[in-house]
Amino acid sequence: MAIPVMRYQRNKIMSDPASQVLNYLKVVPGHARLYTIKDVAEETEAIGGMSAEDVTHVMKSFIRSLRKILVKGDKVKIDDLGIFYTTFNCEGTEDEKDCTVKNIRKVNVRFAVDNTLRLVNDSTATTRGAANNVEFYVKSDVSATGNTNGDNGGDDGGGEVIDPGF
Numbered sequence: 001m002a003i004p005v006m007r008y009q010r011n012k013i014m015s016d017p018a019s020q021v022l023n024y025l026k027v028v029p030g031h032a033r034l035y036t037i038k039d040v041a042e043e044t045e046a047i048g049g050m051s052a053e054d055v056t057h058v059m060k061s062f063i064r065s066l067r068k069i070l071v072k073g074d075k076v077k078i079d080d081l082g083i084f085y086t087t088f089n090c091e092g093t094e095d096e097k098d099c100t101v102k103n104i105r106k107v108n109v110r111f112a113v114d115n116t117l118r119l120v121n122d123s124t125a126t127t128r129g130a131a132n133n134v135e136f137y138v139k140s141d142v143s144a145t146g147n148t149n150g151d152n153g154g155d156d157g158g159g160e161v162i163d164p165g166f
Contacts, residue, residue, distance in 0.1 A: 001135075002135035002136060002137045003027060003031065003134060003136050004027070004028040004031055004136075004137060004138075004139035005025045005026060005027055005028060005136050005137070005138055005139065006025070006026060006027075006028050006138065007023055007024070007025060007138060008023070008024055008025075008026060009021050009022065009023055009024070010022065010024060025136075025138070037056055037059050037060065038056065040055070040059065041053075041055035041056040041059065066084060070109060073086060078114075079114070080116045080117060081113075081114055081117055082112050082113040082114045083111070083112045083114070084109060084110070084111055085109075085112070086107060086108065086110070087107075087108045088104045088105075088106060088107045088108065089104070089105050089106040090103050090104050090105065091103045091105060116132075117132065118132060119133070119134045120132055120133050120134065121133070121134060121136065122134060122135045122136075123135075123136070
């Protein structure tokens with residue numbers, strides 16, 4: 001299944017209204033669905049030999065374990081998915097004695113994707129139709145608010161959208 005994208009225009013340098021206006025692509029708003037653990041469990045139940053309740057229990061246990069490991073400052077590598085790890089943002093100080101853990105302002109959980117999961121644009125890939133290839137198409141008749149007035153599944157050159165940015 002292909003992902004619909006739409007064209008929009010914005011200044012090359014967003015903070016400079018006098019900069020050149022260029023055309024860009026972005027995913028059609030409202031296209032992507034948000035899957036919950038329950039949704040993934042139901043999909044896994046349909047594919048495999050585990051019940052949705054078992055999958056939900058395993059996923060919740062995995063999340064608890066992942067959180068416990070990340071809080072200790074360790075990394076978690078999930079084969080064929082990637083590595084979860086923590087980073088932080090710290091304000092600098094002039095004096096060494098003023099540099100304490102209180103200077104840490106934000107802690108983040110990061111994810112580095114595994115090479116086996118990296119997705120590729122199918123239209124530029126050397127091997128068409130491979131497992132990690134993603135198909136895109138330019139959706140026509142999309143308004144700036146993301147409402148659709150029809151979908152022909154391809155790029156007919158119409159449906160030009162002007163959007164100030166994200």
